[in-house]
Amino acid sequence: MSQQKALLLEKAKGSFVLSDVPIPKLGPGQLSIKIIAAALNPVDWKIQAWDFIVKSYPAILGTDIAGDVEEVGEGVEGFSKGDKVFAQGFFVHEMAGFQQYTTIPADIVGKIPFNIDYAQAATIPVAFTAASISLLRAQPEGAGLNPTFDLSVSYAGQPALVLGGSTSGGQYAIQLFKLLGFSSIITYASARHTEYLKSLGATHVIERGEVPVANVAEVARKITDAPIKIAYNAVGDSDSRAACVAAVAEGGQVADVNPEAEDPGNGKRVFSMFGSSHHPPHREFGRILWKTLPKLVQDGLIVPTRVEKLPNGLAGIVEGLERMKAGSVSGVKLVVFPQETP
Ligand SMILES: NC(=O)c1ccc[n+]([C@@H]2O[C@H](COP(=O)([O-])OP(=O)(O)OC[C@H]3O[C@@H](n4cnc5c(N)ncnc54)[C@H](OP(=O)(O)O)[C@@H]3O)[C@@H](O)[C@H]2O)c1
Incomplete structure (x- = not known):
């Protein structure tokens, strides 16, 4: 054939x-x-x-x-x-x-x-790869949270924000933050997904129907006293990016799904992701990812x-x-x- x-x-x-x-x-x-x-x-x-x-x-x-x-x-x-x-x-x-x-x-x-x-x-594959590369890989391609996929790394005590938790990418970002031990995982999503996103690891769901995206930062900061140093913008439009930038503290980072996301140049880092293991700069990380991922799924850590x-x-x-x-x-x-x- x-x-x-x-x-x-x-x-x-x-x-x-x-x-x-x-x-x-x-x-x-x-x-x-x-x-x-x-x-x-x-x-x-x-x-x-x-x-x-x-x-x-x-x-x-x-x-x-x-x-x-x-x-x-x-x-x-x-x-x-x-x-x-x-x-x-x-x-x-x-x-x-x-x-x-x-x-x-x-x-x-x-x-x-x-x-x-x-x-x-x-x-x-695509959504998990994009979330992993952008959150875990070293800068400049990622936020540098865990470049070797070392499962003992812990960010206990720290909060993270996922703007668009019900997207495919957002769901994996929530699970990665949980895997990394973040204490508060705040997400912005429709109310109908609240229970499911909590089952994946979200600790707080800011409901899209109730809170305009422009108010997300204010609401997120009321949820946690600790500075938010990392946000994942799974939606990628300018309003969601602005909400992430407003939510993160000075020196914080925003990983953005939009390939044209621009850095605001205000002491907070916004960077675009390119979620492909085939892409030469990500290839070595891709190998680590594909060695690690099947066991994470088998153990129920990635759903x-x-x-x-x-x-x-x-x-x-x-x-x-x-x-x-x-x-x-x-x-x-x-x-x-x-x-x-x-
Ligand atoms: N750069 C890269 O490497 C890369 C890789 C993968 C994906 N992407 C991009 O990432 C984006 C998401 O892709 P995906 O596959 O993860 O999405 P998806 O699963 O198709 O997204 C659908 C979800 O988006 C949610 N949503 C839409 N607008 C929203 C908003 N303003 N606030 C909160 N949630 C919102 C909807 O939530 P409700 O139903 O709750 O309203 C819906 O559940 C796309 O633009 C895609 O092209 C980029």
Whole structure:
């Protein structure tokens, strides 16, 4: 078998079409993965709408992947055909997720632990990677909270803020702050997610319906006497960034999902994240992340985002991306099953 189905973005700002394309060829150091589940991310609709990141068309998008090892590349140790794995893809044909097979460097692939299924595994890579790189990695790429993923590091007594706790990224930021031992984990989210976010580790939920984003800093400072030195802006618009900047103390840091977030130059550091283990400056950290992550999930310390399963395999992606673009996906990850493509 040399052909497979893929969802192609035909041209810049063009339409998605289902096509038959060659299965990516396996290279040394890689795993060929039969994709069982692929999750959707906001960046997928943004690339179609705005034409960025992707260098050539037609393009295949999708970077949250879970599936079975189909073939093991030369020089790879520790994986066998049939292993259940999850990984972050990239926006090139050979490594993308909106297709039935992909190839990923084995050093940034994890084995799916027994306590989660393919769909749950597919919710983790992109959002967890972005939160981990930006919070843990050394400056300038991250906030430097734990560059070696040393699980004994503790920030006991300190507070942290997550603006947009119900986003996929926000959910992992909350869990990372809990893992790092932060004493107060304050988040801003809709009331309907309060109990769930508390189950992940949030200690205080400032409710979006009751508190305007401009008042978040004031409310957060009433929750804790300790200075807030770190905030995670999982929403990324200017209002949410301003709220994070206002909430952190002098010398504090704001990790922002928006690639164009600007530093205010007022003694507080705002930096943009680029959440990809494939990106050369993050590669070494990516290796550590993928060695550490499966056990954290198996031990229940990192819990996958809740899943909404979409029908029709790869054909279900277009409607899913439209729903994300319209802002009507709340607190769940949309997941498709490429092998079910009609
Ligand atoms: N730079 C990077 O490397 C990187 C990586 C991953 C994601 N991102 C970006 O991060 C952003 C979030 O992505 P995601 O996948 O985590 O999001 P998502 O799960 O699709 O976000 C949906 C959630 O956003 C919440 N939300 C929307 N506006 C909000 C606001 N003003 N305040 C609080 N919550 C708000 C909604 O909450 P309610 O339902 O409660 O209203 C909803 O639950 C996107 O812009 C994405 O492109 C960047």
